[in-house]
Amino acid sequence: MENLEIAIIDANTLTCMGLKNLLEKLLSGAIIRTFPDFPAFADDTPDMYTHYFISSQTYILYNPFFLPRKEKTVIMMHGAGTHTFPASNHIVNIFLPEQKLTEELMKFFSDNPENMERLPAEEDLSAREIEVLILIAKGLINKEIAEKLNISLTTVISHRKNITEKLGIKSVSGLTIYAVMNGYISPDRI
Known part of the structure; x- marks a missing residue:
């Protein structure tokens, strides 16, 4: 584990110190x-x-x-719980007991990348669904989205339904966080 x-x-000093202490014990050098x-x-x-x-x-x-x-x-x-993070991100639950947290941390440094915990992959959004998602993140309502994209209100509703089913995210705030975290829109454009 050399050259790591x-x-x-993190702004939380105790989190930083605790994680640093655990990692120093696990990864000498x-x-x-x-x-x-x-x-x-x-x-x-x-x-x-x-x-x-x-x-x-x-990250956000x-x-x-x-x-x-x-x-x-x-x-x-x-x-733990539902997350709006993009698929395939590496995550660690820092509220685990020490032994379990140590086991989880070791997965990130194993030679087998399959051991790393990742969030499950969601279905890919279509190009039009991404356009709708961006406009939702900008705060537009269905009627405004329909006008902006020159599509019917029914089509916008259908796209929103598909987006929420594919991502498992129902709230506008959750969809906005998802859009930012996937790089579809920058936080300063919301």
Whole structure:
């Protein structure tokens, strides 16, 4: 496990210290640095790290950086449940008991990438469904979407139904987070 350089990016000092302590016990010789926020991390040399452990909030805010690096990125989740994160992201539930958390962390450093926990893949959205999703994220209602895309209101409703079924996300806020996290729209365009 030599030559591993790991960045932990989270505003929660205890989370950073605890995860760093666990990783140091598991990975002798690894270099582990903690950062309170993304700007502090960006001031370092971000691409030198083999893994990034980040909070879900950091992922949402800075996904233009992390999305193309998702193989190296591990999102620290606060408990289990339904997630609006893109498929194939690596996740770790930091509310697990120490022994189980240790086992989960080791999966990220095994030679077998199949061991890594990933969120299940959702069905792909069509190009038109992505257009509708972007307009939903921008706050447009069905009638406005129909006018903007020059399609019928019934077609918009059908696309929305397909999107929510494929993604398993029903709320506008959940769809908006999904659109941002998948890079369909940047947070400043919402």
